[in-house]
Amino acid sequence: MRDVATDTIDTPKSPAIVVLIAVMAALGGLLFGYDTGIIGVALLGLGKYFALDDLTKQLVTGGIVFGALFGCLGTGPLSDRLGRRLMVIAVGLVFAVGSIASAISTNIEFLIFSRFLLGLSAGSATQIIPVYIAEVAPPQHRGKMVVLFQFMVVFGITVAYFSGFVLGDHWRWMFGLGLVPAIILLLGMVVLPESPRWLVMKHQELKAQEILERLRASKDAAIAEIAEIETxxxxxxxxxxxxxxxxxxxxxxxxxxxxxxxxxxxxxALIYYAPTILTSAGFSHNAAILGTGASTLLVVIMTMIGSILVDKIGRRRYLLLTIPGSIVALIVMGVLFMGAGPQSDLSKFLVVACLCIYLMLNCGGFGVCIWLINAEVYPLFVRGKGAALGAFSHWFFDLIVTLTTLSLVTALGATYTFWLYALISIGALIFIIYLVPETKGKTLEEIEGDLKENRFYAYQQKK
Known part of the structure; x- marks a missing residue:
């Protein structure tokens, strides 16, 4: 019996179908970006509507992150058992429900619960969608295909900030707009195929080969890839x-x-709280929103550039080129917040410029590579659970940052908070230099071979 999803694809044998799959699946990234980014703008209106203090603002913001912890861990085993495609459909469904619930919230407790629902879906998206795209993409284009997910994330954040600027204090409309891409994702995934690698893992080689013949340039290429997957x-x-x-x-x-x-x-931390930090430093609400929105727009551009570079110069080298600049921007931003903070128009301009540079290089660096590396490095037999663990790490530390940023700024001041992030970034740079391997151009099976032969880490590959 033929697979329903396979029957729906009558596209000629062309890599274009892989692009379509990646774009459609990556809509989950747009949802993730929109719903995490919109809270930064919505907090300004929510603070007036519900009279929120710093702790409650952090709880509202952290609701989505807390839900993501459960979503990413639960999706890994389910995607191994039920399939990648079905779990992406579930992501869209839960996003739709969470968006509606957030928009109709009448009290802060229900809003936090609604954000928790959105978090379940956001966490699931970060686990399953990069894995799904990585498993259908050809090795030479896998980088840019998986990075489409991150592009959609930062594009969603940008849409959120500029939507928030247009909508003003109408936070219900801000949350409700998340329903639109959720419906598009649901409709699109109905006609897309299952991951060939998951099908081989489930001993459905004929279905896997039929799908790969539609995803690759030739039948011979599909047969060769099936043979490699079977190893x-x-x-x-x-x-x-x-x-x-x-x-x-x-x-x-x-x-x-x-x-x-x-x-x-x-x-x-800065995507969530930059408008709040900037307004506390004397910026107007509109200037704070537009300043952060401009930063996210630059992140979108950097992500587009990064999606090309990771397949040309490599994931590791790309990180080594972007992270140092973000460290400098954090240090300078800390200097500008010393004393009474930015007072003159020039100092305020420099703060926004540093914010733009920092987010462009940090989000455009780590953001481009995190989901790509997390989808590539694990062996097939634990890839779902491994990607879930990586996503859990992301959301766990995101939760810590979310629940502490405003408190850190209050306790340490903005200057020392920015310098603390700069110090941690230096530690990250050292880690990348010695341990992060280069996966550019390798098949997923070759990366698994590096693990088995003890030549995975960067310092091992240089021997």
Whole structure:
């Protein structure tokens, strides 16, 4: 019996179908970006409507992050059991429900619960969508295809900020607009195919080959890829405990640490709270929103550039080129907030410029690579659970940053908070230099081979 999803695709044998799959699946990234970004603008209106203090603002913002912790862990085992495609459909469905619930909230408790629902879906999206795209994309284009997810994330954040600027204090409309891309994602995924690698893992080689013949330039290429997948697919489906096997552990270290550093270096902290920090420093509401919105627009541009560069110069080298600049921007921004903070028009302009540079290089660096690396490094038999663990690391440290940023700024001051993030970024740079491997141009099966032969870490590859 033929697979329903396979029957719906009558597209000629062309890589264009892979682009369509990546774009449609990456709409989950747009939802993730929109719903995490919109809170930064909505807090200004919510603060007036519900009379929120700093702690409650952090709880409202953290609701989506807390939900994501559960979403990413639960999706890994389910995607291994039920399939990648079905879980992407579930992502769209929960996003739709959470968007409606957030828009109709009448009290702060229900709003936090609604944000928790959105978090379940956001966490699931960060686990399953990069894995789904990575498993259908050809190796030479896998980087730019998976980075489409991150492009949609930062595009969603940008849409959120400029939508918030237009809508003013109408926070219900801000939350409700998330329903639109959720419906598009649901409709699109109905006609897209299952991951061929998941099908091989489930001993459905004929269905997998039929799909690959539609995704690759020739039947011979599809047959060769199936044969390569089968060399690693005969391993029994792994458990959480298998992630701690000595040969798998390096993938866990790299995947989880890159996810951790993407958060504790401060980028989401500033995306969530930049308008609040800027207004407390004397910026008008509109100037704070537009300043942060301009930053996210630059992140979109940098993500587009990064999506090309990661397949040309490599993931690791790209990180080594972007992160140092973000460190300098944080240090300068800390200097500008010393004493009474930015007072003159020039100093305020420099603050916004540093914010733009920092977010462009940090989000455009870590953001481009985090989901790509996390989808590539794990062996097939634990890829779902490994990607879930990496996503959990992202959301766990995002939650810590979300619940502490405003308190840190109050306790330490903006200057020392920015310098703390700069110090952590230096630690991240050292980690990348010595441990993060280069995966550019390698098949997923070749990366698995590096793990088995103890030549995975960057310093091992240089021997």
């Amino acid at each position: 690693v697919a005969n391993h029994p489906q792994g458990s959480w405990k298998d992630l701690m096997q000595p040969w798998v552990r390096p993938a866990v270290v790299v995947g989880a640490a890159i996810a951790m550093f993407s958060q504790i270096t401060g980028n989401n």
